[in-house]
Amino acid sequence: MQPLVLYVLDLAADGAFERCVRRVEARDAVLSVTDLSATRGDGVFETVVVIDGTPQALEEHLDRFARSAALLDLPEPRRDLWRHAVLTAAADLGALRPRAAIKFVLSRGDEAGDGAGTGWALGFAPSAPPAAPPAPIDVVLLDRGYRHDVAQTSPWLLQGAKTLSYAVNMAALREARRRGAQDVVFVSSDGFVLEGPTSTLIARIDGAYVTPPTDLGILPGTTQADVFAGLRAWGEQVATRRLSVPDLLGADAVWLCSSTRGAAAVRSIDGTPFTVDDALTARLRDHLDARKK
Amino acid sequence: MQPLVLYVLDLAADGAFERCVRRVEARDAVLSVTDLSATRGDGVFETVVVIDGTPQALEEHLDRFARSAALLDLPEPRRDLWRHAVLTAAADLGALRPRAAIKFVLSRGDEAGDGAGTGWALGFAPSAPPAAPPAPIDVVLLDRGYRHDVAQTSPWLLQGAKTLSYAVNMAALREARRRGAQDVVFVSSDGFVLEGPTSTLIARIDGAYVTPPTDLGILPGTTQADVFAGLRAWGEQVATRRLSVPDLLGADAVWLCSSTRGAAAVRSIDGTPFTVDDALTARLRDHLDARKK
Missing domain, CATH: 3.20.10.10 (D-amino Acid Aminotransferase, subunit A, domain 2)
Structure with missing residues (x-):
């Protein structure tokens, strides 16, 4: 897989989306080794396909994201913020590839941190184009x-x-x-x-x-x-x-x-x-x- | 918990330990969001207690680390390198705290990377001193x-x-x-x-x-x-x-x-x-x- 676009969410902030979503280099190191994603697998995720800049079945993925978070006793994801992050990353991806995907992730945050979760949305493309049609x-x-x-x-x-x-x-x-x-x-x-x-x-x-x-x-x-x-x-x-x-x-x-x-x-x-x-x-x-x- | 000392291992390198172990700031972001520790919980770990700079039962922990890695089909950890990393971090910790701990972690590496695993050893102290004696x-x-x-x-x-x-x-x-x-x-x-x-x-x-x-x-x-x-x-x-x-x-x-x-x-x-x-x-x-x- 090839990382293309990465947005990091500030889940402790509130207010305008622009203040809560920040684009960084897709291959940058952004997680500390005390993030509970890395130390405990303690978080939830979704992967959406993006075609021509449009994420597919996004609302259904956001539904499931919220359901997974509830099962893990995570704070309810701020749906409008996550939608904004995915749509923003998808628009960027649309300019790069006709077909790509976005994985968005909510972890319980940093073990050494303030209790706010860690969130990101990564746009990526498969390393090799898939066979068409894919083999059974x-x-x-x-x-x-x-x-x-x-x-x-x-x-x-x-x-x-x-x-x-x-x-x-x-x-x-x-x-x-x-x-x-x-x-x-x-x-x-x-x-x-x-x-x-x-x-x-x-x-x-x-x-x-x-x-x-x-x-x-x-x-x-x-x-x-x-x-x-x-x-x-x-x-x-x-x-x-x-x-x-x-x-x-x-x-x-x-x-x-x-x-x-x-x-x-x-x-x-x-x-x-x-x-x-x-x-x-x-x-x-x-x-x-x-x-x- | 309070991160104190962090060593990152270069698992693709070989030769002298000094070339394979690098100290960084303990709270630095060192993981990309495509590291398989963070995306799949795909790795193994151990935690050792360090008293006056000496890790306790280190060889037993290294045994179990190798056993866990084998169960996950990970490459066999280079035992002498991991021992070196833990001992180095422990010596640093000894100068900071009489009692601390080291968590050492091997992940399958970066999804977008070269297939070498990701490794680190984090020295830390509990945020609050434990009750003595601890409550039942x-x-x-x-x-x-x-x-x-x-x-x-x-x-x-x-x-x-x-x-x-x-x-x-x-x-x-x-x-x-x-x-x-x-x-x-x-x-x-x-x-x-x-x-x-x-x-x-x-x-x-x-x-x-x-x-x-x-x-x-x-x-x-x-x-x-x-x-x-x-x-x-x-x-x-x-x-x-x-x-x-x-x-x-x-x-x-x-x-x-x-x-x-x-x-x-x-x-x-x-x-x-x-x-x-x-x-x-x-x-x-x-x-x-x-x-x-």
Whole structure:
């Protein structure tokens, strides 16, 4: 990835946006080693795609950002300030690249500081342009270790929050590569299909498009939601319901959805092959790229 | 906490230590927002206590540091370099404070960088001097969500590694405070007693001092190990074995051990009271402070 544009937020200030948002060099060191992002993974984030200077599904990402912050007992993000920061970075990015992304991050702040959080919005481009169309991916199922209901029974496990503590997600992706695959679908310890480390799952089963429900402690997928909106508009049947592993392996086709990759077609899961529906995958990509909001 | 001394390691360089370790201002911003410590909690750390310029149990901490790095598929830390960095920072600290601590951290490096990790050693002092003797603590039991055997079945869950992804540990401590307690003992989803978010448990049961085994996916406790060494030298019986919750609640006395706090006496767990053995707690503190290695 190539950092292009960086804005740092002053979360202790109030008043005019201009006073609270400051552009710095994208590769500058701006974090101390006592920032709780770096020492505890104690913060939340979102990544939005930016096309021609417009961040996609920004309001949905801001919704989820606030939801993650609440799950971590962080102060409620000042929504108008974060929107301003992302839109400002997006406008700058639009002059540099037709397609880029912004990651925005809120950490609990500096361990040695005044208790105000640390915030930033980084505009970046992938190092290499993605293949078009992207190659279908091979996926492995990995145990997430938690029962399907821990988000209800044990909220301190932070399931359903998009936190900076992603070491397990990164380790799962390394395990996938060790097994010759490119991605992961997590399964609860009691056998429910969950999500990928950085994606939401959609399976086509008996002609209907199905995604697992967020009460399983998974993230509400912003891209998945927009895919469902498109499918609904085209007269397709969509559903949110629990899937067992046999349900998933019995699907006709599967996609993993995320902001930066869109809807990625899955070629196999643990060796079980699926239909790769190139036509629908391309139509979904065009639909997502046309969101412009 | 008060940052006092900061050394940054150049992990891409080799050769003389002097070329690889550089002192900077302790509060300086030295991390970019693309460092994987800050974006993914993707790294490992250790904290050692420093008394009169000498880090305590440094070799044991270096052992665990290497073990954590291996669990995360990080390059093996160059042990002599890390030892040098910690000893150098400790010598500086010794001139400033009789008692301080060093946190040393290895992250996977910068997402936008050359693949070399990022490393630092931060010497710091607690903001307020600790109470002497520290007050006994009230503790709650919280579900860790994992079965006792996930370290064997699902190594990508990184149980037993001391990683930067500590958001769940921090959330558990907040939950404890909500419940009027100061600390947590985690329990596996199938009922085995594990460890605290930042500590190792020792329970006195039928006159023997017992700690849970690391095959439960918990950290090997450096302070617990030195406590056991002291107890053994004094003719006490020590044991490493699995404990159920009823085993723990039936204990006579309980301690939570960590580098910065030493052996903290537990006054209650979920309201069940324990003997607070002030004499032994003080003897353990003196034993730990006298390690000098």
